[in-house]
Amino acid sequence: MNRIVVSQPIHAEVLETLRAAGEVVMNPGPEPWAAEVLARHLRDADGWMAFMTDRIDAQVLAAAPRLRTVACALKGYDNFDLAACARAGVLVSFVPDLLxxxxxxxxxxxxxxxxxxxxxxxxxxxxxxxxxxxxxxxxxxxxxxxxxxxxxxxxxxxxxxxxxxxxxxxxxxxxxxxxxxxxxxxxxxxxxxxxxxxxxxxxxxxxxxxxxxxxxxxxxxxxxxxxxxxxxxxxxxxxxxxxxxxxxxxxxxxxxxxxxxxxxxxxxxxxxxxxxxxxxxxTPHLGSAVRRVRQEIEMRAADNLVAALSGRPVPDLATPLQP
Structure with a gap:
């Protein structure tokens, strides 16, 4: 069974979408997990729904050997090393328009x-x-x-x-x-x-x-x-x-x-x-902080994550299949 890590609380409808694709471990929030806690959860994760408070680089990837995809519930993914993800064969997706x-x-x-x-x-x-x-x-x-x-x-x-x-x-x-x-x-x-x-x-x-x-x-x-x-x-x-x-x-x-x-x-x-x-x-990074919009962003990220885990084309792919 797929193991999916979600590093911030998400809406119930989005959570059910992810649970249909595997076991979900979700941060209850509102504070981000400490780095060592996140690393422990990612150790055997196949998919990760990430947020603005997250970052990913070669060191994070080395400690997550099963990770196949990172679905970013955000638009700007500059906190994510796309080259390192491509080298590790990890697909990264984002949400380009809803924000x-x-x-x-x-x-x-x-x-x-x-x-x-x-x-x-x-x-x-x-x-x-x-x-x-x-x-x-x-x-x-x-x-x-x-x-x-x-x-x-x-x-x-x-x-x-x-x-x-x-x-x-x-x-x-x-x-x-x-x-x-x-x-x-x-x-x-x-x-x-x-x-x-x-x-x-x-x-x-x-x-x-x-x-x-x-x-x-x-x-x-x-x-x-x-x-x-x-x-x-x-x-x-x-x-x-x-x-x-x-x-x-x-x-x-x-x-x-x-x-x-x-x-x-x-x-x-x-x-x-x-x-x-x-x-x-x-304001504290409120650009997309409209309730309806946040739910749509989360659902779009969930759809990207489920598509990647099932081997289907990922609508909002940010990294190629090969480095």
């Missing part, structure tokens, strides 16, 4: 929250509201120039949503893609003009710390920066310096450098100066 719309919605929400001082306004009301006062003036999307960095599925969905806000212009930064109605430009040129910049960039060698001191120093003063791509696309310490100098108007993020598990030199925490800065808005 797109909710992540794009959150990106626009973070942009508005940061630019319109929503957190500060909320705190002011709770501290004792005496009625309207001339305070908390910010920047609106209407009439503003917005740069979208990364025109993959999420970036294009962000552009489509921004069109309803009456932006003066939407700039697109992506050397590999374009989008109708978006003016393509380079990163520095875009940030020099933009009131807002929204990052929807995957983490690759060439995008790590894409946003650094130099780029921020050349940006339009008061820029509102939003990151829903990957944390390490941004140098968080550079963001702190830009906020402190008022070069950056606000920073909002749903992703953080400390989450990028596959980077050996990643920071282990969000910088305290960033967490404590008054012109920041943060």
């Amino acid at each position: 797109t719309e909710p992540t794009a919605e959150l990106a626009v929400g973070l942009a508005i929250a940061a630019a319109r001082h929503v957190l500060a306004g909320d705190q002011a009301v709770r501290a004792g509201f005496a009625g309207w006062r001339p305070a908390f003036y910010g920047t609106g999307l209407h009439g503003s120039t917005v740069a979208v960095v990364g025109l993959g599925a999420v970036g294009r969905a962000i552009v489509d949503r921004l069109r309803g806000f009456g932006c003066a212009e939407i700039l697109g930064v992506d050397p590999r893609a374009d989008h109708p109605g978006v003016r393509a430009t380079g990163l520095r040129a875009a940030l020099a003009q933009a009131h807002y910049a929204i990052l929807a960039v995957p983490l690759m060698a060439e995008t790590r710390h894409l946003i650094d001191d130099g780029v921020l120093g050349a940006a339009r003063p008061g820029l509102v920066l939003v990151n829903v791509g990957r944390g390490s696309v941004v140098d968080e310490h550079a963001v702190v310096r830009a906020l402190d100098s008022d070069q950056l108007g606000a920073y909002a993020a749903d992703v953080f450098e400390m989450e990028d598990w596959n980077l050996p030199d990643r920071p282990r925490a969000i910088p305290a100066a960033l967490l404590n800065h008054p012109r920041t808005v943060f």
Whole structure:
């Protein structure tokens, strides 16, 4: 019988789908298993449903000799060493599309929250509201120039949503893609003009710390920066310096450098100066945290896993059959 490891709690319907394919060992959550606990479960596992808190490399694979497939219940699989999986004959699948719309919605929400001082306004009301006062003036999307960095599925969905806000212009930064109605430009040129910049960039060698001191120093003063791509696309310490100098108007993020598990030199925490800065808005990786969407993502991952274990074609395969 197949043995399937699930490293986070999943919906009951998804669990039943997996149980039809084998014995399931599921983390009851909500905290991830410790590395040694996960390794013990993977020792005799045939399939693994993995999540954002997981990572896989040659060392993990060496300790899981029976493993045949890893089904990622996520879109960005940069925490998974695909080359090592291919060499070990382990099929990796992912869920490419279901996260797109909710992540794009959150990106626009973070942009508005940061630019319109929503957190500060909320705190002011709770501290004792005496009625309207001339305070908390910010920047609106209407009439503003917005740069979208990364025109993959999420970036294009962000552009489509921004069109309803009456932006003066939407700039697109992506050397590999374009989008109708978006003016393509380079990163520095875009940030020099933009009131807002929204990052929807995957983490690759060439995008790590894409946003650094130099780029921020050349940006339009008061820029509102939003990151829903990957944390390490941004140098968080550079963001702190830009906020402190008022070069950056606000920073909002749903992703953080400390989450990028596959980077050996990643920071282990969000910088305290960033967490404590008054012109920041943060969410705990909520891009796909819509109940219906999460269930659909889990079910898609389960379908990928069951297909791999049964020898059928895997719909969302990320690794080839041979290295």
